[in-house]
Amino acid sequence: MPRKRGLPIIGNLHQMNLGRPELTFTEWGKELGDVFSVEIPGDTALVLNSFDAIHEALVTKGICFGGRPQENKFRLEFISDGFKDIFFDNAGARWKILRKTAHRQVKMFDAGSKQIEQLNLNVIKELAKEFRSHDGVSFNPRETIYHTIMNLTTMLLTNKMFKQTDEEFKLFTEIERLSVSSIAASGKGVELDLLPWLRFFGNSTYKKLLRAKYCRDVLWKMIKGEILEDIRSDDKEIDSLVHALFRLHQSQQEGNSPGTFPLEEANLRATFADMIVGATTTTSHSFYAFLNIISQHRDIQEKLQEEVDRVIGSDRYVSVNDRTTMPYTQAAVLELLRSTSVVPMAIPHVTLEKTSVSGYPIPPGVITLPNLWAMHHAQDFWGDPHAFRPERFLDDAGDLVSASHENRRHLMPFGAGTRVCLGENLAIGRLFLLIATVAQLFVVE
């Protein structure tokens, strides 16, 4: 297999754009092909740059590629209390039950029940109110977007919304920010994976990890009491992802869930922390990028506004059920996911058994990086990958192309197969609501 030659110990690290490694790997692919290996400190990693290779690994051979890197991964091990969560556990019995429970709850949340629709709407109305309060004077919407999405996350996780000044809310945001900035696969902090003893010498990433875990534990204590009280009161109206995890845990302890992998409270807590990060960063980055993009595309805004005026008008707010009659807005969501590719190399996978990709034999234990960004920006497939064109996902009649259309098949912003993102539908629904609401109420300049 082609490989990028590097230096002893640091491998190819000195040749990489550590802030955007996906761009470096896309560039190297031009010389090395769609499948090649690189040296990252302490490991060799397999890079997959094309649709064919990524589809083969994640979908066709999803079980073989279903692991997560655990060797020399001090930071991930530390933050997840020893890989006891969904993100970083291997695809085994414990991961399966955690994922299934979380997924069931996320699906209920995105299914658009009246109660949930109302909650989403309340949060989105707050966003609109905040945007309006600037009276047309330019402002940076980053914080408002972040708080909107974080409140959607707190509702999913705990069935509660918080004010920005609430202690709980501050802890949610601190956990998210510290975790994201300290666990990037490459970049600052990678030295801790190689040399974990650096933590005894004032390493700044270690301090962040410690603080993230401290905040998580404080927040967990704060919410746990109330959630257990809700469960005792047996009020079926009060439900959330953490309620569901605790219900399962209690049922296991009472011997009522035979055959399910026995969970510890640490599994619930680590999964809670995963979801804070997984559900917030991605969606808020995507929506922030969207406002930036459409501020430079008045034509796209006009098409979005025309559709929302025609289908919804101005007498009511947008609903997720409007999706079916708003193909242009749906296409804009898909194009946003393609063009930004906010999780550009998925979460690293690891081979769990002997396998192969594009004909190259791959032993077990190989870190695999699916370069989703490269696939979403392949010149030969997309033609003009750097242009923002929702029309890619529309047919001649202006309808959304079907899921089996080549362009939809080549779109995998949520990964694919065994480890596909479990928030995919929820995220698409949220982005639809946010984008349509902006089109209904504002012109972005």
Ligand code: HEM
């Ligand atoms: C625009 C929004 C989002 C994008 C682009 C995104 C993307 C991704 C990607 C690429 C992966 C890795 C898949 C792989 O390893 O092959 C992932 C995993 C995951 N995502 Fe998302 N995600 C988004 C929103 C969400 C939301 C809203 C949630 C929760 C409600 C969520 C929860 C998760 C979880 C738990 C995993 C780990 C799955 C596993 O390891 O089995 N994500 N996501």
